[in-house]
Amino acid sequence: MKILVIEDETQLLSNIKASLEKENFLVETATDYHSAIEKVFVYDYDCVLLDIMLPRGSGLDILAQLKKEGKSENVIIISAKDSLDDKLNGLELGADDYLTKPFHLAELNARIKAVLRRKDLNGNNAIELGNTKLDVDNRQFWANNKLIALNRKEFDILNYFMLNKDRLVTKSALAEHVWGDNSDNADNFDFVYYQIKNLRKKLQSANAEIEIQSIYGIGYKLVEI
Amino acid sequence: MKLLNQSLKYLSISILAIVTIWAMVFYFNMLNEIKSSIDEGLENYKRLIIQNAQQDSTLLTKNYFDESFFAIQRINKQKALSIKDKYFDTVLYMQDADDDKPEPEPVRMLVTAFELNDEYYELKVANSMVEEDDLIKELLWDVIWLYIVLILGIVLINNVALKKLWKPFYDFLDQLKKFRLGNSQHLPDANSNIKEFNDLKVAVNTLLEENITAFNRQKQFIGNASHELQTPLAIAINKLELLIENGNLQHEQAENIAEVMEIINRLVRLNKSLLLISKIENKHFLDNRSVSLNEVVQKNIHDLEEMARFKKVEFSVNEKAELSVQMDISLANVLVSNLIRNAVFHNIPNGKVSVEIIADSFRICNTGSSQELDGDLIFTRFYKPNNSKGTGLGLAIVKAISDLYNLKISYSFDKAVHCFQIEFPNT
The missing domain is CATH 3.30.565.10 (Histidine kinase-like ATPase, C-terminal domain)
Incomplete structure (x- = not known):
């Protein structure tokens, strides 16, 4: 899988690159408008991360040109501008998703996976790990060929973990993903902890070959066992 | 208290004082005028009586006031020489149409002395005079009426003329009351060619314009500052996430990093909320x-x-x-x-x-x-x-x-x- 990251902030760029390489993606980078245009039209990428405000040009222009070529469907916009206009323009120009800075690496990872999965969708939008299967379209979870009943939030959390397999998911990334932006309450963390406790119990009693590990009390990691 | 009522209050008090003082001065002046005119009449009367007495000596025996208003008494030379013409107020018993019996009435009296055929006489001439308490009563009522008419006049003038004069001011005040920083499109306007009101409008609007500029600048600053903070915050969070993922941390170090991350997360939330407020105030959401x-x-x-x-x-x-x-x-x-x-x-x-x-x-x-x-x-x-x-x-x-x-x-x-x-x- 080849991913192009177009971002002028080099520190952020190197963070994203490091995170994506952990997923074994091939990562290429561009830091300004012209080099971005060059790369976008010379090579094919499975996913493009695109910052809107670039030196010597706008990311939206790149997107418009990509749309003309019919190559805009795998673009995720990453922008510090959380303005509705930009979001709408970007999505209208065919971008697949819009992510506002600052974001958690786990969130970026999940969004990229979602884009990639939609891209080579073979009729079944499901994630398989060990003896478990998460059916995203029907919101069903199977372990050991048995259907496990999950409530909505448990399903969302498990989905997030499976997209971030072997990666750290911090508590706040999780709370933010499950609750949206305004997760500024301690109760959120308690609730997430409670949901994860229940999830662990369900996974264990179903003999699922995955488990959720705690990392230093900062977050969690889903691993295959 | 409204300006109109306040001015009415001050005017009524000062007019009351002016009218009262005027009434007193008027009263004494009028009384003086009446007396001096009566005194002239008495002087004339005196001369007539003396002239008549020269021809008709029976007049000299008229010792008491009765049907005519004078009395003559013979006196010795010494006393006569000491008498000078003297006018004064006194009372005489008189009865008029509305009296049951004679009552003391105020009169003006002249006491004088004259010499006729080597005899000396004292002459008292009286003339009935206006009753002072009646005069005061009359005058008091007149003054009260004058006062009422003046106040009514002022109220009328206040309500018609002053209200019309102050209308641009009240219009302006009304617009100013409704003015909201950041919401109102137009500055308040005063439709008047009165210099003071126009000065007021200019002064207030200058102040408002400065306020609007400061308000906008502040809104912009919050928006820009929060916006500029997004990228550094993103870098910090992601760096820490990678640091933890790379492992090999002592438990204590990990805890410290977790605390720092939580602080940054708080900053992020704070920043996002501020951005949202700034966007709402800048009307970025108008779909x-x-x-x-x-x-x-x-x-x-x-x-x-x-x-x-x-x-x-x-x-x-x-x-x-x-x-x-x-x-x-x-x-x-x-x-x-x-x-x-x-x-x-x-x-x-x-x-x-x-x-x-x-x-x-x-x-x-x-x-x-x-x-x-x-x-x-x-x-x-x-x-x-x-x-x-x-x-x-x-x-x-x-x-x-x-x-x-x-x-x-x-x-x-x-x-x-x-x-x-x-x-x-x-x-």
Whole structure:
């Protein structure tokens, strides 16, 4: 899988690159408008991360040109501008998703996976790990060929973990993903902890070959066992 | 007190004083005038009597006042020489048409002496005079009437002329009262060619323009600052996430990093909330369309169901009417969501959250702390009672949205139940 990251902030760029390489993606980078245009039209990428405000040009222009070529469907916009206009323009120009800075690496990872999965969708939008299967379209979870009943939030959390397999998911990334932006309450963390406790119990009693590990009390990691 | 009434007050007091003093001066002047005119008559009368006495000596025997107003008495030479003409006020018993018996009436009297055929006589001539108490009474009534007429005149002039004169001022004041920083498009205008009012308009508008500039600059600053902070915050968070992922950390180091991350996360939330407020105030959300508040409430309650179950809080929704408003859908969602989340998070175990929707308002009540919140402060930025862990901006955002759409928001408290009500005046 080849991913192009177009971002002028080099520190952020190197963070994203490091995170994506952990997923074994091939990562290429561009830091300004012209080099971005060059790369976008010379090579094919499975996913493009695109910052809107670039030196010597706008990311939206790149997107418009990509749309003309019919190559805009795998673009995720990453922008510090959380303005509705930009979001709408970007999505209208065919971008697949819009992510506002600052974001958690786990969130970026999940969004990229979602884009990639939609891209080579073979009729079944499901994630398989060990003896478990998460059916995203029907919101069903199977372990050991048995259907496990999950409530909505448990399903969302498990989905997030499976997209971030072997990666750290911090508590706040999780709370933010499950609750949206305004997760500024301690109760959120308690609730997430409670949901994860229940999830662990369900996974264990179903003999699922995955488990959720705690990392230093900062977050969690889903691993295959 | 209104300016008109105030000026009326001062005018009435000063006119009362002027009229009183004038009445007194007038009274004494008039009395003097009357007396001097009577005195001239008496002098003339004296001369006539003396002339007549020279021809008709019987006059000299008229010792008492009776039908005619004079009396003559013979006196010795010594006494006669000591008498000088003297005018004075005195009383004589007289009876007129409305008297039952003779009554003392004020008269003006002249006492003089004359010599006739080597005999000396004293002559007293009297003339009836105006009664002073009658005069004072008459005058008092006249003065009261004059006063009333003057005051009525002033009230009339005040109401017609002054009101008309001050109209541009009151118009201007009215516009100024309705002026809201950040909301009003036009500066107040005064339609007048009176110099003072125009000066006032210029002075006030200069002040307002400076305020508007400062207000805009401040809004812009908050927006720009929050915006510029996004990228560095993103870098910091992601770096720490990678650091932890790379492992090989002592437990203590990891804990420290976790704390730093939590602080950065707080910064991020704070920054996002500030950005949202700044965007609301800068009217970045103006995709207004018809939004069903009922649906927004139902959706938010649905989202919070599991959390409510976890917190052992029960929802009850009472939809008495369909509440449809013209709003930006995402702002309507933030408005409802912030209130419902607050109601769930600041609740007690086995507590309740009740939502009531009627035709032009909705009301969210929750059981909670037995302490009433400060209704004046809860909507201000960064107000955090009881060390609440939030950003202190949730209700400030609600307020900003309410202000943007001219909604009326109010807080009430009764027996450990906190209620927030939002009224939509334009529905």
